[in-house]
Amino acid sequence: MADRIKVGFIGLNPDSNWAFNAHLPALKTLTDDFEITGVANSTPESGQRTAEAHGLTAFDTPADLVTSDQIDLVVVTVKVPHHFELVRLALNAGKHVYCEWPLGNGLEEARKLAALAEEKGVVAVAGTQARAALEVEHLKTLIADGYVGRVLSTSLIGSGGNWANTTSAALYYLFDKANGGTMEDIPMGHTLAAVRDVLGDFGPLSATKTFNFDTVTVTDTGEERPKTAPDQVMVQGQMASGAALSLHYRGGTNRGTNFLWEINGTEGDIQVTAGLGHAQMVQLTIKGAHGDETELTEQMPDASLYEGKPEFPGARNVAGVYARMANDIRSGSRTAPSFADAVELHEVLDRIERSASNA
Structure with missing residues (x-):
C-alpha cells in the first residue's frame, strides 16, 4: 500500500458542523488512502479540544499546520470570508488543498487562488461535492x-x-x-x-x-x-x-x-x-x-454502488471527491473538482x- 496522505484540518470542531458531519465520515471510509493527522482552529484552545477528542496533533496556528512535515493535504472548512487567506497560506507552503465551496468570496479571489494553485503544481480541489x-x-x-x-x-x-x-x-x-x-x-x-x-x-x-x-x-x-x-x-x-x-x-x-x-x-x-x-x-x-x-x-x-459508503448523502458525496483526489495526487490525473472548475462556476x-x- 502506498503511503497514506496525511490530512490537516483548518476548521474542525470536536462534535458538530460540516467538517465533523461530512468530512470525518467520508475519510473513515478511505483509510487506505488518507490519515487524519492534525488540526488548527481559530484559537489554540479550540484546536486542542478537537485534537483531544479525535486523537490528532493540535497546531497553535494555521501557519504552523501548513508548514508541518506531518501534513500533505490541508482541508479548509471555515467560513467563506477566511478561505482566501488560509488557502493561499497552504498553497504557498506547497501543500495539496481541499477547500469548501465557494472557493473565494467572489470571482476575483477564486481566480487568484486558481492561478496560485497552478503555479505551485499541487492538487487543489474545491468542494462542489454534488x-x-x-x-x-x-x-x-x-x-x-x-x-x-x-x-x-x-x-x-x-x-x-x-x-x-x-x-x-x-x-x-x-x-x-x-x-x-x-x-x-x-x-x-x-x-x-x-x-x-x-x-x-x-x-x-x-x-x-x-x-x-x-x-x-x-x-x-x-x-x-x-x-x-x-x-x-x-x-x-x-x-x-x-x-x-x-x-x-x-x-x-x-x-x-x-x-x-x-x-x-x-x-x-x-x-x-x-x-x-x-x-x-x-x-x-x-x-x-x-x-x-x-x-x-x-x-x-445500482444499489451495490452504495455499499461501504456513508449513509449521510453529504458525507458520501464528499467521500467521492476525496477518492478522486487521492487518485489525482498519486497518478497526476485531474479528476476531482478543481480550482479551475471553481473559477468557471464563480x-x-x-x-x-x-x-x-x-x-
Missing part, C-alpha cells in the same frame, strides 16, 4: 446514453432552507451578502455545478433577484438584524446546447416542492427530487420515462449577479 454524487454520475450517464434523446429544456426549483426571515446566531453571516455565502452562492451554486456536469455549459442567462424580507430574526436572542442576501433568485436562458433553462431558488422551506429538477427531451423525460435545494448534501431520487412509456419509474444507480454566478443588478 458532482461526485452517485445519482449525478448516473444521471450524466443516462443523458449521455440518450435516455431523453436531444435535451429540449430543463427546469429547476430549489428551497435554500436558510435565507428567509429567521436564523440562528451562528448562521446569521449567511444573510450578509458581503460574506459570499448567500443562497445563490451555496445551494444554488452547488446545484449548478451538478447541472453543468450533466447538461454541459450554460449559454445566455438573464436573472432577477428579489427580497420578501429585509430583516431576519435571530432566534437565539429575538433580535431583528439587517438582511442583504436575496431570498428569491430567478434565472432563465439557455444551455450552450440550445436547451431552454428555467431556475428558481427561494429562501426557507415550504410545504410543497423543495427540490425538483426536470430534464425534458425528444425521447423521454427525467425528474430529480429531494427534500431540500442543496443537491450537494441531500438524497436525490431519479425517475424517468422514455419511448412508449407513459409513467415515470425509478431510475436510480463566473456563472458572476454573470447571474451582473444580470440581476442591471435588471
Whole structure:
C-alpha cells in the first residue's frame, strides 16, 4: 500500500458542523488512502479540544499546520470570508488543498487562488461535492446514453432552507451578502455545478433577484438584524446546447416542492427530487420515462454502488471527491473538482449577479 496522505484540518470542531458531519465520515471510509493527522482552529484552545477528542496533533496556528512535515493535504472548512487567506497560506507552503465551496468570496479571489494553485503544481480541489454524487454520475450517464434523446429544456426549483426571515446566531453571516455565502452562492451554486456536469455549459442567462424580507430574526436572542442576501433568485436562458433553462431558488422551506429538477427531451423525460435545494448534501431520487412509456419509474444507480459508503448523502458525496483526489495526487490525473472548475462556476454566478443588478 502506498503511503497514506496525511490530512490537516483548518476548521474542525470536536462534535458538530460540516467538517465533523461530512468530512470525518467520508475519510473513515478511505483509510487506505488518507490519515487524519492534525488540526488548527481559530484559537489554540479550540484546536486542542478537537485534537483531544479525535486523537490528532493540535497546531497553535494555521501557519504552523501548513508548514508541518506531518501534513500533505490541508482541508479548509471555515467560513467563506477566511478561505482566501488560509488557502493561499497552504498553497504557498506547497501543500495539496481541499477547500469548501465557494472557493473565494467572489470571482476575483477564486481566480487568484486558481492561478496560485497552478503555479505551485499541487492538487487543489474545491468542494462542489454534488458532482461526485452517485445519482449525478448516473444521471450524466443516462443523458449521455440518450435516455431523453436531444435535451429540449430543463427546469429547476430549489428551497435554500436558510435565507428567509429567521436564523440562528451562528448562521446569521449567511444573510450578509458581503460574506459570499448567500443562497445563490451555496445551494444554488452547488446545484449548478451538478447541472453543468450533466447538461454541459450554460449559454445566455438573464436573472432577477428579489427580497420578501429585509430583516431576519435571530432566534437565539429575538433580535431583528439587517438582511442583504436575496431570498428569491430567478434565472432563465439557455444551455450552450440550445436547451431552454428555467431556475428558481427561494429562501426557507415550504410545504410543497423543495427540490425538483426536470430534464425534458425528444425521447423521454427525467425528474430529480429531494427534500431540500442543496443537491450537494441531500438524497436525490431519479425517475424517468422514455419511448412508449407513459409513467415515470425509478431510475436510480445500482444499489451495490452504495455499499461501504456513508449513509449521510453529504458525507458520501464528499467521500467521492476525496477518492478522486487521492487518485489525482498519486497518478497526476485531474479528476476531482478543481480550482479551475471553481473559477468557471464563480463566473456563472458572476454573470447571474451582473444580470440581476442591471435588471
